[in-house]
Amino acid sequence: MDWEKYLREEALTDYEKYVSPGKLRTYRFLGFDFIPVKNEGVWIHDHKGRKYVNCRSSGGVFNFGHRPQELIDELEKALELFDIGDHLLMSGARAALAKKLAELTPGDIQYTVFGVGGGEAVDLAIKLSRAHTSRPKVISAFGGYHGHTGFALATGDEDFKKYFGPLAPGFVQVPFGDLKALEKEMDETTAAVIFETIPATYGIKIPPADFFPGVRKLCDQRGAVMIDDEVQAGLGRTGRLWAIEEYDVVPDIMVMGKGLSGAVYPMSATCFRPFLNKFFEEHPFIHVSTMGGSEVGCLVTLKVLELTGKPEFLAAVRKKSELFAKGLAELKGKHPKLVRENRCKGLMIGIGMADAKYGPLLTMALAKNGVIALFAHNDPSAMIIMPPLIISEAEIAFVLEALEKSFSELENFSA
Ligand SMILES: Cc1ncc(COP(=O)(O)O)c(C=O)c1O
Incomplete structure (x- = not known):
């Protein structure tokens, strides 16, 4: 197959005919109607010879950019020794990775069950919480997002689940960051409380400093399991290895995915404290995932953790965050009618726009100006900027310039 020729000449037509005409319609509207031909570092190169900085990073998958050489090398090396492995047999690769995660996660989190995607890992967290507590209720946040699988879907907003009922019962939502509302909802039937550390699909909402310590306290008082979803916020995204470290809280279960794969092999993980393992001691084969x-993914993930955990890597993320924060503050000063607030935690950035129409409009303008970023599905007034963590200062300047051009175009458009 001549991939270069196929991608440039035929893939878009085949995508429309065999994958999804509905998606292509939306991509055309947003200016995303391109087929990536070659992706390298932070850049996507399309079939018409244009290039874009990927400021989506697929929600944190591309922390090391596209096709990172060090991780490709690791995958190739892993294939000399391992394959997927038989999930019903023991595995040295899984043992080594679980040990590393126990070292790196907060407090006494010790055990890990591995999965392929984040939704699967969330489903398991909820299964484990219900099994451990023998209670039904699971509380999540309005605007939160934990995936499209069974229990994960049930935690989410109506928009995603209204066509698929009846869903699993027992799921309720409260406003994110609101301890009083959470306290009111928690009772003796509550199995678990699940929140993203920083809700991404809700437009990067930074919780009040006392929120997670308060959640921890309420879970302890009511005997509920505290689940922390670090699928997007974890793995260096906020300038710390785990976003929850900022709040000095040890959750009972941590869920991770996306960037764990290094963008070259799927991997997710549900990590939990020893007291929750009692259930698996009694039922060790109750949850499996082929x-x-x-095993090859485990070796890639070990390398991802080694690279991400380096203090100089995390310090660089924080420095890049400052560059974005400074640039975005200037843009807010120049365009007060468009921008309400900037929310920066490391390279997890939300731009709160003055109106819900501005998220989609800014998405389109940015694509035209060489940046792929998307408004937040659960709050279209918010623009999400999540570049690969390896973005250079020059590339940050390019993104800020594209934002400046796009804001000016929006001002002219709405004038
Ligand atoms: C915070 C969060 N949790 C869970 C998931 C689900 O992950 P996956 O799409 O890999 O199932 C996502 C996906 O975007 C997410 O953003």
Whole structure:
């Protein structure tokens, strides 16, 4: 197959005919109607010879950019020794990765069950919480997002789940960051409380400093399991290895995915404290995943953790965050009618726009100006900027310039 020729000449037509005409319609509207031909570092090169900085990073998958050489090398090396592995047999690769995660996660979090995607890992967290507590209720946040699988879907907003009922019962939502509302909802039937550390699909909402310590306290008082979803916020995204470290809180279960794969092999993980393992001691084969924790993926993930955990890597993320914060503050000063607030935690950035129409409009303008970023599905007034963590200062300047051009175009458009 001549991939270069196919991608440039035929892939878009085949995508429309065999994958999804509906998606292509939306991509055309947003200016995303391109087929990537070659992706490298922070850049996507399309079939018409244009290039874009990927400021989506697929929600944190591309922390090391597209096709990172060090991780490709690791995958190739892993294939000399391992394959996916048989999920019903023991695995040295899974043992080594679980040990590393126990070292790196907060407090006494010790055990890990591996999966392929984040939704699967969330589903398991909820299964474990219900099994451990023998209670039904699961509380999540309005605007939160934990995936499209069974229990994960049930935690989410109506928009995603209204066509698929009846869903699993027992799921309720409260406003994110509101301890009083959470306290009111928690009772003796509550199995678990699940929040993203920083809700991404809700437009990067930074919780009040006392929120997670308060959640921890309420869970302790009511005997509920505290689940922390670090699928987007974890792995260096906020300038710390785990976003929850900022709040000095040890959750009972941490869920991670996306960037764990290094963008070259799928991997997700549900990590939990020893007291929750009692259930698995009694039922060690109650949850399995054929592709979960593939052995070659484990070796890639070990490398991802080694690179991400380096203090100089995390310090660089914080420095890049400052560059964005400074640039965005200037843009807010120049365009007060468009921008209400900037929310920066490391390279997890939300731009709160003055109106819900501005998120989609800014998405389109940015694509035209060489940046792929998307408004937040659960709050279209918010623009999400999540570049690869390896973005250079020159590339940050390019993104800020594209934002400046796009804001000016929006001002002219709405004038
Ligand atoms: C915070 C969060 N949790 C869970 C998921 C689900 O992950 P996956 O799409 O890999 O199932 C996502 C996906 O975007 C997410 O953003």
